[in-house]
Amino acid sequence: MQSLVLEKKDELSLRDFPAIDREEETLGPRDVRIKLHTVGICGSDVHYYTHGRIGPFVVNEPMILGHEASGTVIETGSEVRTLKVGDRVCMEPGIPDPNSRATQLGMYNIDPAVRFWATPPVHGILRPTCVHPEAFTFKLPDNVSFAEAAMVEPLAVGVHAATKARVKPGDNALVMGAGPIGLVTALSALAAGCAKVYVTDLAEKKLEIAGALSPAIIPVNVTSQDVNDVVKRDTDGWGVDIVFEATGSPHAAKTVFEALCPGGCVVMIGGQPDPIQYDAGAAMIREARVENIFRYAHVFPRCVGMLSSGAINVKPLITRTFDFSDSVQAFEIAASAPPADVKMQIELPQ
Numbered sequence: 402m403q404s405l406v407l408e409k410k411d412e413l414s415l416r417d418f419p420a421i422d423r424e425e426e427t428l429g430p431r432d433v434r435i436k437l438h439t440v441g442i443c444g445s446d447v448h449y450y451t452h453g454r455i456g457p458f459v460v461n462e463p464m465i466l467g468h469e470a471s472g473t474v475i476e477t478g479s480e481v482r483t484l485k486v487g488d489r490v491c492m493e494p495g496i497p498d499p500n501s502r503a504t505q506l507g508m509y510n511i512d513p514a515v516r517f518w519a520t521p522p523v524h525g526i527l528r529p530t531c532v533h534p535e536a537f538t539f540k541l542p543d544n545v546s547f548a549e550a551a552m553v554e555p556l557a558v559g560v561h562a563a564t565k566a567r568v569k570p571g572d573n574a575l576v577m578g579a580g581p582i583g584l585v586t587a588l589s590a591l592a593a594g595c596a597k598v599y600v601t602d603l604a605e606k607k608l609e610i611a612g613a614l615s616p617a618i619i620p621v622n623v624t625s626q627d628v629n630d631v632v633k634r635d636t637d638g639w640g641v642d643i644v645f646e647a648t649g650s651p652h653a654a655k656t657v658f659e660a661l662c663p664g665g666c667v668v669m670i671g672g673q674p675d676p677i678q679y680d681a682g683a684a685m686i687r688e689a690r691v692e693n694i695f696r697y698a699h700v701f702p703r704c705v706g707m708l709s710s711g712a713i714n715v716k717p718l719i720t721r722t723f724d725f726s727d728s729v730q731a732f733e734i735a736a737s738a739p740p741a742d743v744k745m746q747i748e749l750p751q
């Protein structure tokens with residue numbers, strides 16, 4: 402079984418990875434075996450490749466990358482009831498302990514024991530097949546493609562962020578950052594009812610893609626425009642109801658309250674491996690509500706539903722597709738952060 406293996410920082414190989422056969426390929430009664438079809442390249446995969454770690458998660462041993470996936474069920478455990486062989490599916494990559502306190506409280510994504518694909522020491526799914534719990538595997542309607550289905554994982558972050566923000570119809574929002582997560586957040590905010598979503602970035606190409614997604618998205622290039630001026634001008638000085646921080650940049654995080662209206666909400670999405678500063682005084686005079694999110698919970702079926710109905714269209718975000726045999730090259734390209742690319746995906750041989 403050829404897999405895309407991160408041997409160590411800066412070193413990838415496409416090779417046989419026999420250990421996975423023994424440890425993680427045993428089908429339990431409530432598991433399904435899935436033949437993988439499409440896997441998206443995530444910023445976190447690239448970060449493990451270029452840095453060998455994300456915060457406390459360190460790549461100490463060779464690890465298979467990939468966690469944004471779709472595929473086809475090829476075998477079902479004896480107690481599986483909702484899925485059958487041949488079903489096209491997408492998978493939620495984090496498996497919590499079903500008996501943990503966090504899971505019982507409905508917050509399974511922040512269960513300290515969660516096992517998440519391609520987060521050391523758990524392997525990812527850039528490999529021909531995987532075994533996954535039925536409970537975290539979601540059947541796709543015929544009109545949702547494998548490529549769109551592999552976008553459900555990043556989309557879930559945006560939908561979770563919009564849910565935490567408690568968007569109301571007609572709200573105005575600002576999304577800081579036009580990377581994949583910023584753009585799925587903008588789409589989620591619109592689907593949740595926002596009237597207008599400002600999206601900021603430094604890269605003009607990314608902003609062009611953002612602006613083409615919807616007439617309700619207003620791209621703002623922060624190298625030439627002050628987003629606070631734009632927002633204040635459009636809102637008679639009031640500000641936006643919600644600010645989504647999706648850059649992960651400490652510099653951007655410092656400014657999250659500037660464009661926010663009194664009583665508004667800031668959602669921190671971008672990962673911050675180190676402690677950051679933000680303006681607590683600016684938060685206080687607005688009585689700002691600040692939400693933090695970690696991945697997502699309970700939103701995969703909602704994402705699939707919105708892709709199927711057309712409420713959200715992620716197709717413009719998929720800018721490049723590679724064959725599995727070219728996946729090392731795909732990661733090299735992704736690591737160079739081409740400004741015109743949003744999401745790159747890898748297709749496995751069928």
Ligand SMILES: [Zn+2]
Pocket residue numbers: 443444445468469554555
């Ligand atoms: Zn991801």
